[in-house]
Amino acid sequence: MIVGVKVMCILSVIPLRAEQKDQSEIVSQLLFGEVATILEKDEQWIKISVHHDSYEGWIDSKQVIEIEEQTFDELAQQKSRQAQIVLQLNTPWGKTVVFQGSPILSSDSSFTVDNMKFSWFNETPVESDHSIVQIAQSYFNAPYLWGGRTRYGIDCSGFTQTVFHQKGIELMRDASQQVKQGEKVDFENIKAGDVVFFASSKTGNVTHVGIYLGEKSIIHAHGRVRVDELRPEGIYNLEKQYLSHEFYAIRRYL
Numbered sequence: 731m732i733v734g735v736k737v738m739c740i741l742s743v744i745p746l747r748a749e750q751k752d753q754s755e756i757v758s759q760l761l762f763g764e765v766a767t768i769l770e771k772d773e774q775w776i777k778i779s780v781h782h783d784s785y786e787g788w789i790d791s792k793q794v795i796e797i798e799e800q801t802f803d804e805l806a807q808q809k810s811r812q813a814q815i816v817l818q819l820n821t822p823w824g825k826t827v828v829f830q831g832s833p834i835l836s837s838d839s840s841f842t843v844d845n846m847k848f849s850w851f852n853e854t855p856v857e858s859d860h861s862i863v864q865i866a867q868s869y870f871n872a873p874y875l876w877g878g879r880t881r882y883g884i885d886c887s888g889f890t891q892t893v894f895h896q897k898g899i900e901l902m903r904d905a906s907q908q909v910k911q912g913e914k915v916d917f918e919n920i921k922a923g924d925v926v927f928f929a930s931s932k933t934g935n936v937t938h939v940g941i942y943l944g945e946k947s948i949i950h951a952h953g954r955v956r957v958d959e960l961r962p963e964g965i966y967n968l969e970k971q972y973l974s975h976e977f978y979a980i981r982r983y984l
Contacts, residue, residue: 750775756877813858
């Protein structure tokens with residue numbers, strides 16, 4: 731693999747790391763079918779730019795495959811994301827599973843990517859016809875994982891990004907980036923499906939994000955994907971009775 735080559739994730743989920751070693755921090759994840767461009771190479775490690783959010787990091791080259799430029803262009807235009815929590819897929823290297831939020835490469839029972847053949851077991855992927863609130867609630871109790879983007883481990887901005895992906899809305903990866911997208915909303919005009927941001931009282935930097943459910947409730951990834959009370963001053967943890975995050979801003983993407 732060389733610089734400029736296009737690649738596709740071939741596993742259910744793979745870690746995107748800050749440095750080229752297994753011990754390095756996971757900064758994000760790639761889901762099956764997501765594509766990227768190689769920026770650097772260091773032995774088995776490649777630094778990539780993820781197409782859908784331009785996020786950069788290091789992955790093990792064994793976890794992706796090279797794809798043709800035309801194939802990359804076609805997959806890069808694919809905005810549909812899988813609604814089902816998990817599906818089974820037969821691949822050239824054996825059976826694997828594909829998680830909710832992964833790009834839908836094809837809804838046909840079988841399909842090819844370049845010269846590689848794939849086929850779905852029993853069920854083919856579909857797009858969600860649910861609202862942002864309903865999709866967000868489907869992740870309830872998913873464990874928190876720094877850098878995670880699936881219901882088996884997810885962080886706060888990975889949660890908002892993945893939920894909105896399933897409605898065809900592409901958010902950036904980090905909360906500090908997402909707060910710069912969309913339309914600003916005043917607290918008194920907040921609606922269900924709006925995204926709420928929270929900042930550090932020490933630095934003023936945006937450090938947390940969640941989705942407003944309505945009725946003064948917010949769903950967010952904090953220890954797990956949970957529901958707490960949203961107040962003008964921030965998130966009030968109902969279990970431990972304290973203000974866990976300080977309010978910063980509201981954005982609307984729909």
